[in-house]
Amino acid sequence: MPMASPEAPRTTGTDLVKRGMADMLKGGVIMDVVDAEQARIAEDAGAVAVMALERVPADIRRDGGVARMSDPALITGIQEAVSVPVMAKARIGHFAEAQVLEALAVDYIDESEVLTPADEAHHIDKWRFTVPFVCGATNLGEALRRISEGAAMIRSKGEAGTGDIVQAVRHLRSIRGDIAKITQADSAELYQWAKELQAPVQLVQELAETGRLPVPLFCAGGIATPADAALVMQLGAEACFVGSGIFKSADPPRFARAIVEATTHYRDANIVAKVSRGLGDAMRGQDAGHVEVRLAERGW
């Protein structure tokens, strides 16, 4: 009988547990929320997780100033309001903010370029944490460097807070395109790839063998409509982060629900058409080519 034998030891914070948590979010939508009420709207609409923050990226962009980790009271309030996982953002390199977020038992930390970076050279050593991390990337080299530092999920950076999908598309195409090329390279060429990407050769060799990142690849930065979600899913994203796109739209509950449906049924244009019908205005947004602060350039 299983009950009679002594139980084997348990280990927490392993690669499998951290990456597995990201696997459970696949095919879903992670929504930025600034309070418990928005968190409930997100959960009601079928969000697989919420990102707790004080201001959505569009407002951070508008307000300027230094953007930091959210108040723990706000994060705790959101944790109490919903049963889905709650993520929160730490500044790039700000391991003390990450320690606070781990103490609050958030389910994932986003080491995010949306906040003002705290370190000009170093990202957080993510292996030292039990809580898993997601990091943004604009290209494959950046993605592999973040994975080598312990990131358990990669997302495109896009250009957060613009509602313009063009940068996220560029980042996804760049990451997926280079992965495809590496699978065609011979073993000698992989060393050159590692040098060009400024990434560990072991990760490049693993990519060549498997044809995929060792962690899930999600899309963030600029998703504002159901069709945007369907676009990035067809380009190889495994799930969507939606920041300003929901709560800056004319009808957040409907937009949220429609983006959830489009993310699941991204191959079925009839369903994407149906959920897009009469949605009202998407967030107004701004052309990502003409923004003053390029958030995607933060991080290295």
Add this chain to the structure above:
Amino acid sequence: MHDVGVLALQGDVGEHEQALKSLGVTPVAVRTPSDLEAVEMIVVPGGESTAISLLLGSSGLREPLQQRLAAGMPAFGTCAGMILLANDIRGGRPDQVQLAAIDITVQRNAFGRQVQSFETDLEVDGLDHPFHAVFIRAPAVERVGPGVEVLATVTGPDDRPKPVLCRRGPILVAAFHPELSGDTRLHQMFLEGSLREASTTKP
């Protein structure tokens, strides 16, 4: 071989498909009622049970899936899949779909938040060596109804043994993720059990 579906509304669908493929089965992704008609057994993957529950409603799958399960369709649910297949859910939303394929009470997030997620080697009835099990914000079974076999337990936060692998007829449910650890014995158990069930119930 019977056609095996994987409910593909949200979650780690690809990992289940991979496990089934390595056993020589070509799985069918189920997103619509017509997809469901083409399959004879179904895997309900891990993911967020609240999101999958909503998508079951909007896709029109909820009622036909409930009917097929009531008519004896074999199903294997892991984590969120276990929650959805149960007939009683604690810590869920009041509007959460219950596919009610197995008479158990399931507590959502029974072991805490992600920082408490863990791996361990599990003794499983019917397997000759332990199964490496990955528990992620895992549920646990608080009550099993008549006829439900408990194949594995772990100690819960209240220091009492919690069933984490249960079977009743053609329904197998796990609180953990056999699709993540590269061990296909439980998928094998599901496929074999379903075939045995089919051969005893059909004339």
